[in-house]
Amino acid sequence: MTVARSKEYSYDVCMESTNNFEWDEHLLHEKNALLDSVGEGVCGVDRQGRCLFMNRYAMNILGYTSEEILGKDMHTVTHHHYADGTNYPTKDCPLLRWTTQEHPIQCDQEIIWKQDGTALPVEYTANPLIIEGTRRGTVISFRNNTQRMERDQQMDDFLSIASHELKTPITTIKAFIQLLEKYYATDKTTQAAVYLSRVDAHITRLTNLLQDLIDVSKIQAGRLRYTNEIFDLNALMKETIEAFQMTTPDRTITYKGKPSQYFEGDKHRISQVVTNLVSNASTYSPKDRAVEVTLTPHKNDFVISVKDYGVGFPEDHIPTVFNRFYRASDKTRANFPGLGIGLYVSSEIIKHHQGTIQIKSSRDTGATVSFTLPKHKTT
Amino acid sequence: MRTHTIPTILVVDDDEGILEVIDIILTQEKYHVEAVRSEDQLQEVLKDHLPSLILLDVLMSGVDGREISRHLKSNPKTKNIPIIIMSANTKVSTKAEEAHADGYLQKPFDINELLETVRRYI
Numbered sequence: 478m479t480v481a482r483s484k485e486y487s488y489d490v491c492m493e494s495t496n497n498f499e500w501d502e503h504l505l506h507e508k509n510a511l512l513d514s515v516g517e518g519v520c521g522v523d524r525q526g527r528c529l530f531m532n533r534y535a536m537n538i539l540g541y542t543s544e545e546i547l548g549k550d551m552h553t554v555t556h557h558h559y560a561d562g563t564n565y566p567t568k569d570c571p572l573l574r575w576t577t578q579e580h581p582i583q584c585d586q587e588i589i590w591k592q593d594g595t596a597l598p599v600e601y602t603a604n605p606l607i608i609e610g611t612r613r614g615t616v617i618s619f620r621n622n623t624q625r626m627e628r629d630q631q632m633d634d635f636l637s638i639a640s641h642e643l644k645t646p647i648t649t650i651k652a653f654i655q656l657l658e659k660y661y662a663t664d665k666t667t668q669a670a671v672y673l674s675r676v677d678a679h680i681t682r683l684t685n686l687l688q689d690l691i692d693v694s695k696i697q698a699g700r701l702r703y704t705n706e707i708f709d710l711n712a713l714m715k716e717t718i719e720a721f722q723m724t725t726p727d728r729t730i731t732y733k734g735k736p737s738q739y740f741e742g743d744k745h746r747i748s749q750v751v752t753n754l755v756s757n758a759s760t761y762s763p764k765d766r767a768v769e770v771t772l773t774p775h776k777n778d779f780v781i782s783v784k785d786y787g788v789g790f791p792e793d794h795i796p797t798v799f800n801r802f803y804r805a806s807d808k809t810r811a812n813f814p815g816l817g818i819g820l821y822v823s824s825e826i827i828k829h830h831q832g833t834i835q836i837k838s839s840r841d842t843g844a845t846v847s848f849t850l851p852k853h854k855t856t
Numbered sequence: 857m858r859t860h861t862i863p864t865i866l867v868v869d870d871d872e873g874i875l876e877v878i879d880i881i882l883t884q885e886k887y888h889v890e891a892v893r894s895e896d897q898l899q900e901v902l903k904d905h906l907p908s909l910i911l912l913d914v915l916m917s918g919v920d921g922r923e924i925s926r927h928l929k930s931n932p933k934t935k936n937i938p939i940i941i942m943s944a945n946t947k948v949s950t951k952a953e954e955a956h957a958d959g960y961l962q963k964p965f966d967i968n969e970l971l972e973t974v975r976r977y978i
Contacts, residue, residue: 638915640944640945641915641944641945644964645871645874645944647964648944648963648965649871649873649874649877651964651965652877652878653877655966656880656884656967680964684964702947704950745946749946
């Protein structure tokens, strides 16, 4: 029988729960055999955080003997420093909070220190250990995360290289096209400059599509990274709309906001959302109607709305428009360009900022896409 | 030390196409352009003379442009040369901060963006 149990503490737990308890050795043998057969680490701690038992997988992977771990404070033995080597005070350890919380806790990035002093990246679930209705401690099950972290890193590297490798030739093509456009700009005898400006506009579209695809891959892999800074949302809105207007001179985008509206979040990603929504609105609306963008500060949040007078969304489609592949299933939009994943990417970015995004629309009356950004986020 | 009456712009990128097109664009605007493909070539140029501005790619084979930039910014001889970070990454401004660079240019860029950025720092 490999499951290591602390006789003293296990017995304590059982004695507390019933006065007439006797270990059924056969039952215990079976339970321990079951725990040893589990392909992940399982260990139990009492309400003071002392190790009650540890299964074979955990003992093997961590390299502790039963003498080294049973009855010992788990945090002090296996959890004493963060991954970067800084001290991890016991008071900050969630283990102690688990003893008072009744619901399971999940964590997909944690470090457990092995007996040989090296760190093991793990993901774990902690569940309350309840015996006869009374909370006696916590059972922690953990999995070795090393391979997953390596895969995640490879995915990050791949997406970064893919983005770089695809955009590098686009950069060169775009620059040469613009050089040619400049060259022909003064030559009124040909249409070359006009055609080249079309090519340029399509290169911009291609770049945006590429970025959308890369972002979707990152979101799916849970690897979309965010930065955090305080910035003037109104100034960002103006800059973003001006930049978009420059690339789409045949459309009118109006903007109404209020000066000096500060928000904390990822400036680039918020700008990306605005560009996405404005780009969608211009694509689906008639050329003679402006796209109207507003920023309205409320007591607790900012509301940003993008209104167009285009084809709109059928009402029964509204609940699904933020799905990743919504556009593919909407035949009415099949004649318009784009992959339609911009709304999905936008909604993920807004969710990350603890905001909400919604669409009001009906067929042929246009659409208003609004999102909120909370002034004070909960941590 | 060699001097030029017109500003010299040193472009560092491991992609031949990018080097060629930036060279053409800036030369048309009467800048003197030196294009290099590696850190070694960059150091060779700097031994000989200092450019008015450096356009520096981030993701080059075997070397991180941010490290090159930080190194140049910590060297008293080169710290005053404006450095513009070029990257296809959407977080190019963060990369420029990490590199202690003066400015940034996101790829793909418009010719006008390139020229405005260069003029801002020369």
